[in-house]
Amino acid sequence: MQTPDRSHLLRELKNHLLFLKDAGYSEIPCESELFAHPVSTSPVKIMEARKKSSLSQVQEELGDCTRCKLSQGRKTIVFGSGNPKADLVFVGEGPGADEDEQGLPFVGRAGKKLTEIIEKGMNLNREKDTYICNIVKCRPPGNRDPEKEEIEACNPFLVQQLKAIQPKVVVALGKPAASTLLGRNVAITKERGTWHDYEGFKLMLTFHPAYLLRAYTIENRKAVHSDMKMVLEALGR
Numbered sequence: 001m002q003t004p005d006r007s008h009l010l011r012e013l014k015n016h017l018l019f020l021k022d023a024g025y026s027e028i029p030c031e032s033e034l035f036a037h038p039v040s041t042s043p044v045k046i047m048e049a050r051k052k053s054s055l056s057q058v059q060e061e062l063g064d065c066t067r068c069k070l071s072q073g074r075k076t077i078v079f080g081s082g083n084p085k086a087d088l089v090f091v092g093e094g095p096g097a098d099e100d101e102q103g104l105p106f107v108g109r110a111g112k113k114l115t116e117i118i119e120k121g122m123n124l125n126r127e128k129d130t131y132i133c134n135i136v137k138c139r140p141p142g143n144r145d146p147e148k149e150e151i152e153a154c155n156p157f158l159v160q161q162l163k164a165i166q167p168k169v170v171v172a173l174g175k176p177a178a179s180t181l182l183g184r185n186v187a188i189t190k191e192r193g194t195w196h197d198y199e200g201f202k203l204m205l206t207f208h209p210a211y212l213l214r215a216y217t218i219e220n221r222k223a224v225h226s227d228m229k230m231v232l233e234a235l236g237r
């Protein structure tokens with residue numbers, strides 16, 4: 001049997017590395033990962049599989065987190081829910097009592113309002129078209145605002161989540177989420193409906209659905225409607 005020469009092997013190796021680069025790999029995957037996504041799989045499928053595993057890797061890394069004192073009063077960590085490949089991610093402030101109980105974000109009254117905005121207002125499907133998460137993943141006691149150290153402890157996981165999902169648009173729901181993502185005090189009534197950049201993602205600011213429930217005026221509803229219209233345009237819908 002003829003042994004392939006060195007230059008042939010190097011050429012093959014170079015081609016394989018270029019293929020992996022095109023498929024979205026920034027490092028050489030381990031053997032088990034290659035077996036999980038054999039080279040005959042299309043690059044798009046490999047990238048999709050990596051996105052999925054990346055989000056579950058972030059959750060795995062978060063583990064039974066005790067990185068801040070919010071861990072002491074929580075029942076469950078509310079990591080996030082929805083499509084791990086969604087083009088649209090909503091980011092709220094933190095879980096409330098219902099979310100803490102069920103381990104899912106936005107499931108209480110405000111959650112129902114958010115679902116209504118997504119499904120009736122935007123004509124999207126909450127589970128299929130969006131991913132929803134929060135600035136902090138554990139319920140602040142008495143629904144107080146999360147503190148600086150708590151936000152700082154949890155923020156790297158939010159950034160990793162977004163990097164795993166790679167959405168086209170991120171929407172910050174309400175002042176605390178907007179202020180945290182932009183690292184400054186945001187006057188949400190003045191700044192809602194404006195585009196920003198967060199870690200390279202297009203960021204839209206809008207009212208929190210809980211605020212909308214409290215101040216259910218035509219003006220506020222029109223404002224959210226107009227913000228979501230801009231989001232749909234950015235998504236090409």
Ligand code: SF4
Pocket residue numbers: 062065066067068069070071077136137138150153154
């Ligand atoms: S809020 Fe975030 S950092 Fe703090 S304990 Fe929960 S998961 Fe960990």
